[in-house]
Amino acid sequence: MKDIILKTNTSESVIHCGEGAFEKYAPLLKGIQLFIVTDKNVFGLYRRLLWDTFGNNVPIKILPAGETSKTQRYLLEIIQAMADAELTRGSYVIAFGGGVVGDIAGLAASLYMRGVHLVQIPTTLLSQVDSSVGGKTAVDFKKIKNLIGAFYQPEQVIVEPSFLKTLPAREIRCGLGEIIKHGALEQSIYKKLISAENLFDLDFLGALVEDNIRFKAGVVSADERETGLRKILNLGHTTGHALELNYGRKSHGEFVLIGMYYEMYIAQCFGLGGGVYFDNLVSLIKTVIKKVPAYEDIETAVISAKYDKKNTGSSKVTLVVPNTEGRSAELSIPFDEYAKLITECRDILKGTK
C-alpha cells in the first residue's frame, strides 16, 4: 500500500492507495461527524460494509445511479440532507462511489458552510485512476457537462482496488479509456500497457491504478487550475466529447479512445507521431473498442468541437495529440480542415477511401 501526496498552492491531499486501504483508513474516520453520499447500485452492493465501518446510524444520501443525477436538483437535495443532519464546518463528507458521486458530493462539500472536509472513496476504475484525484467537482447544467463546478481538493482519497471486483465490464472499458490516455502521455504507463498479457485482468489494473494516480497527481500539483500543463489531460477529449454528445451509448472512456483514434490520424497528417508507437496505441485502443466506429454524418457531429473549452476562439479547434512516447503536442487548426480530416479518417475506416 502506498501514500501519494498531492500538494497544490493551497492544499494537501493524501491518497492512500492499494489493497487493504479501505480496511486500514476508513475506520479511522469513525467517531467524527460524517455524511456519506453514494448511489443506489453502490449502496446495494456495499451497504453492509458501510454500516460495519461507519455505523448504521450515519446520515447517508443515496442518489439514483448514473450521469442524470449530476444536476442542481440532487446537489440541493444533498445540501438539504447535510443541513438536516446538522453538519458543522468540522464535519466530513464521504463520497463513496464513481465519478458522478465524487463530482457532486465534492461540490456539495465545497459549498456547505463555504467548505467542509471531503474524503473521496472511489469505487469505479475511472474514478480511481482519474476523477477522485485533482479536485475538480461539478454538476451538469442546461445540458452542458460540468457547467457549475469548483476546484475543491479532498483531504484524503482512499483507493481500494478490491471494489473493482463488482464492476460491470462496460465500466472497466470506461476506466481503460482514461488509462490508455495516460499511457499516451506517460512512458512508464505506456510500457506497462503494451507488455500486459491481459489488459482486463483486475490484478494488473489494480496495480496500475497507483501509476495513474501518481501521474495525475504530478500534473495537478504543477497546474491545479488547468492554465498550462493540466490541459494535456484533455488528450482525445475534443473529438471524444463531440462524438459522445451525438452518438451516446458507449461509455465516456470508450469515446475518449475513439476520439484519440481520429485525432491520431490528424496528428499524422501534420507530421506528428506515427511508426511503431502509433501502431501500439492503435492496438491498445482496439483491444478495448473492438471496432472503431465509422460514423455517418460525422462532419455534422463534430461541429460541437468548435465550442470545446480548450479552443482559443477564431474558429480554430485545439487538440492535444500523442506525438512520441511520453510526449504530446497541441494542434490548433481551422474547423473546416479539422472536419475534413475527421471525415477522411471515417472514410478510411469505412473502406471507401
Ligand SMILES: NC(=O)c1ccc[n+]([C@@H]2O[C@H](COP(=O)([O-])OP(=O)(O)OC[C@H]3O[C@@H](n4cnc5c(N)ncnc54)[C@H](O)[C@@H]3O)[C@@H](O)[C@H]2O)c1
Ligand atoms: N472530476 C474529474 O476530474 C473527472 C474526471 C473524469 C470524469 N469525471 C466525471 O466522472 C463521471 C463518470 O464517472 P464513472 O465512470 O465512475 O461513472 P458513475 O459514477 O456513473 O459509475 C458508473 C456506474 O458504475 C456503478 N458502480 C460504481 N461503483 C461500482 C462498483 N464498485 N461495483 C459495481 N458498480 C459500481 C455506478 O452505480 C454506475 O452505475 C462523469 O460525470 C464525468 O464527468 C470527473
